[in-house]
Amino acid sequence: MRRTLVTAVALALAGLSAVSTAAPAAPAAPTSRPVTTTQLPRNVVPTHYDVAITPDIAKLTLAGKATITLQVLEPTPSITLNALDMAFASATLTPAKGKALTPKIAVDNEAQTATFTFDKPLAPGQYRLALDYTGKIGTQANGLFAIDYDTAAGNKRALFTQFENSDARRMIPSWDEPAHKATFTLQATVPTGLMAVSNMPASSAKDLGNGTTRVDFAPSPKMSTYLLFLSVGDFERATTQADGVEIGVVTQRGAIDQARFALDSSADVLREYNDYFGTPYPLPKLDNVASPGASQFFSAMENWGAIFTFEHTLLLDPSISTQSDKQRVFAVAAHEIAHQWFGDLVTMSWWDDLWLNEGFATWMASRTTQKLHPEWNTQLEAIGSRESAMTLDSVESTHPVVQHVETVEQASQAFDSITYQKGSAVIRMLEGYVGGDAWRTGVRSYMKAHAYGNTVSDDLWREIQSAAGKPVLDIAHDFTLQPGIPMLRVAAGKCTDGKTTLTLTQDEFTRDRPGKTPLRWRVPVIAQAGGEPARTVVEGGQGTLDVPGCGPVVVNAGQSGYYRTLYAPAQFAGLRSNFAKLDAIDQLGVMNDVWALGMAGLQSSSDYLDLVKATPRDADPQIWGDIAGSLQSLDAYYRGDAQRQAKFRAFAIAQLSPVFARVGWDAKPGEADPVKVLRTDLIEALGALGDRDVIGESRRRYAAQDSGALPGELRRSVLGVVARHADAATWDRLHAAAKSEKTPLVKDDLYMLLSSAQDAALAQRALELALTDEPGATNSAGMIRTVAGLHPDLAFDFAVAHREQVDAKVDSTSRSRYYPRLANNSLDPAMVGKLKAYADKYVATGSRRATENAMANITYRVGVRKERLPAIDAWLAKHKG
Missing domain, CATH: 1.10.390.10 (Neutral Protease Domain 2)
Incomplete structure (x- = not known):
């Protein structure tokens, strides 16, 4: 799999079971929508929750009281709601009129439910269900969880919640499905001196005189359970105003200045969205709460009025943060704030x-x-x-x-x-x-x-x-409503009267089913040949289009379409000859199509290298960043074949080195931000490709350890090159730095670097270190995944061999896809059998799509190595020097 310019809001990648795609026709438009899926009975619905939570931060337990106002819609002898890892001390149901009822309580952890059964059926009407219960606080990001982190003043612990998709039931007995919207009033009793944050502002805080403070929050708007939020810790909060809304950022004490960019950006984004959506943001405040640590499932979560974001995606530490980090902070904040409307104000009925x-x-x-x-x-x-x-x-x-x-x-x-x-x-x-x-x-x-x-x-x-x-x-x-990717085969007639006539035939692009009968799509097409763009919709598998101009035609001009474009050889030759004249976005789109089509055997795999050669040294920095990622991906296919890999690396380094020479190691006054991003991309790529100059200079700068040689914007890239090529002594030095580091953001980086060595013995040491308590509860899974980048077979085999220990270090939401991802870049055909055996033993039948994706990718990679690399080798031999 190649690296591409993927925006940082690509948060979680996984899938479900296989889907048949053999039908040749598009599905008919549904005449009616089926009733929304539910896992709970439909005869009772909540309208309001009054919840009081008392967490024991040291013991990782919680005591809770919940009074739920509900409507019984039809006679029923029982009420079933969601609850997980809870024990109920008491339950009382009080009707609007009449005496309180005491039900029998049955908890089913397997079904994640609690059922309250009464002596006789309940009549329809309004009731209040009062529950007294206890629960657990986890150490991974599910439900209410704890994060331990180092500071200069010692180790500290903070609490946060993560409820999407279905983990509110770990803290509150609830109808934990998105369609069951209700209002919430939350109360938290927390250690005095710590800050408590929720969706709404605090309405009162009372010191109880016993070392705890009771904080009451204002009632929430009507919302789904997965959007409720609570956090408790030694925090600081900074605020600003935008359109009458208080915008805040909340961080561990001492880190608030690192969130200033996120704070200012959030205000700018809120103003933009108030205008775009035409519906003002409806809550009085919008916080973004930073947490140390990490998850294998997500980076940020759109809790209404209280966005949660891990520090690595919210804070900018000048000692390590880059321009890419800054852009990621903005993009993720913009993504989560968009959810305040699309997701929070208006919510999908079910996860479909x-x-x-x-x-x-x-x-x-x-x-x-x-x-x-x-x-x-x-x-x-x-x-x-x-x-x-x-x-x-x-x-x-x-x-x-x-x-x-x-x-x-x-x-x-x-x-x-x-x-x-x-x-x-x-x-x-x-x-x-x-x-x-x-x-x-x-x-x-x-x-x-x-x-x-x-x-x-x-x-x-x-x-x-x-x-x-x-x-x-x-x-x-x-x-x-159907899967897959349209592919347009393009045949161009002669240019007459100043226009080029295209014949477009719709096929389907697939990497693993050659000869598959294509599905049909109505495909909006924009094409351009130097003049005004022409537009059409290809229906029924065929279409023609007259395009003004007689130059090389770009189909999908501007790249807004979701389809592949396969040009006839003569058309591709014209695009290659005029590649430097194309708009940057079309250069990138054509390169991506040629790469994918070449790797799938639909055109020569070496055509991509022709485009690399045709790319000017001064092309858009993002074009060269994408090329750098693609060349690294090609290089990975040669893993284990040193002689052939050396020939490819000589070509790749020869293409990237002149571009890096233009950019240079050190930033220049007034240089464009995309150039800053390209600098780090090229250092990392050339280091990965074994460029001696970049490796040597990285080691020199690491040894110097001064701000001139190792400025913050280069630190991660330089250390990445050093760690990748580390010997045992260098690895030990990095390990010592990780153990002594007190800043969580930097500490986490160092543990990931320890896991990136290409030396297999050092990779094994990193795997063994990941199973200890030293890296921190949420870093271990990331370390194993980092090892898998260069050693997929080693990482997968290790994780499976230590599955019970690894499971404890992976948030439960991610386990069924975590293990297959470790193997995803394997080139060993035997790994397909290992994955199947793992899934058969440990993954539910309906939840194996991540495994199937990994198996498909490995089969594809093995095929590329066998069937596509020979054309790359032949091209390299022909283009020596």
């Missing part, structure tokens, strides 16, 4: 339509980053985002954007690049089809019509179609 939250927020963040920071030129990142989706969408184990979800585990696996990146790409394509103004009008109508409610995808499409006056629904259904 998760993409309504994630795809839209991903698109909105990309659009907003480009608008508010045009100097970053991040519009090109949309191509990398699309490629991330297409990588998964081109194998049999893919799934539609709108997917069927039945279980909690399946819901967890729905957070993948189809949901995020394909969802975003489809929105980008449809916005280009209907126009930006019509799209925004439709979104505003959708927001007003469904505020505080739950929706399905068609609710959005109907509003867009009404605003645009174009047949959006059919195109949207083609791209969201």
